[in-house]
Amino acid sequence: MNQAIGEDELVAAEYGPYSFSDYLQWDLEERMEIIKGRYFKMNAAPKxxxxxxxxxxxxxxxxxxxxxxxxxxxxxxxxxxxxxxxxxxxxxxxxxxxxxxxxxxxxxxxxxxxxxxxxxxxxxxxxxxxxxxxxxxxxxxxxxxxxxxxxxxxxxxxxxxxxxxxxxxxxxxxxxxxxxxxxxxxxxxxxxxxxxxxxx
Known part of the structure; x- marks a missing residue:
């Protein structure tokens, strides 16, 4: 999965598994985390x-x-x-x-x-x-x-x-x-x- 990925594709494959190599390729506006290969959107800016x-x-x-x-x-x-x-x-x-x-x-x-x-x-x-x-x-x-x-x-x-x-x-x-x-x-x-x- 070493290609750039947009949000639609990411949502369609929420459970991945994704690696740090994939993470470096993502072109997304929101911050993300990966936990055991599964991606998680970060919340909007903290309160x-x-x-x-x-x-x-x-x-x-x-x-x-x-x-x-x-x-x-x-x-x-x-x-x-x-x-x-x-x-x-x-x-x-x-x-x-x-x-x-x-x-x-x-x-x-x-x-x-x-x-x-x-x-x-x-x-x-x-x-x-x-x-x-x-x-x-x-x-x-x-x-x-x-x-x-x-x-x-x-x-x-x-x-x-x-x-x-x-x-x-x-x-x-x-x-x-x-x-x-x-x-x-x-x-x-x-x-x-x-x-x-x-x-x-």
Missing amino acids: RLHQKISLHIATELYQFLKGKPCEVYGAPFDVRLPVKSLKNEEIFTVVQPDICVICDPKKLDDAGCLGAPELIIEILSPGNNKKELQYKYEVYEESGVKEYWIIHPNEQTLLVYTLKADKYVPSRLYTGGDIVKSACIEGFALDLESLFKEME
Whole structure:
């Protein structure tokens, strides 16, 4: 499938399977993700609140990581999660997390990140909950993402999944007043009281 593809053809073959090689050929106006060979349209531009939360967290991470080997990136930023091969035509998951932290510089190239980030943070929006809570959960766990944070803006909650023995272990549900510490980004902590106050 290495030819340019339009939206009509893509809709007609939703389940692919599509690879990163196909992804590079697409001539579409909307942003897309591929999860296990299946394409997913990204939602329209995120709501203002989503962007505010994302910027707040990314800024805190950026300031904390100055002078350290880890780097923070925000969407749109392609993260390729290979299973058996690093070849473009054999990579069937390409996602754009809201925020990710990569500590191994060898995983970074001009196309984005090749391999699992240490930390991924996703902010739920209407219409993307199933993708974040089911599909992405599975590929992040299988790919070895050490921590997966899910923020629910409307409920003002944060849930942390930590990888232990190749399986995610959920935290309790954090909310306003909690300070959430990262297990994989040593020393980083997020004050949810401060974060959620910005939503008022």
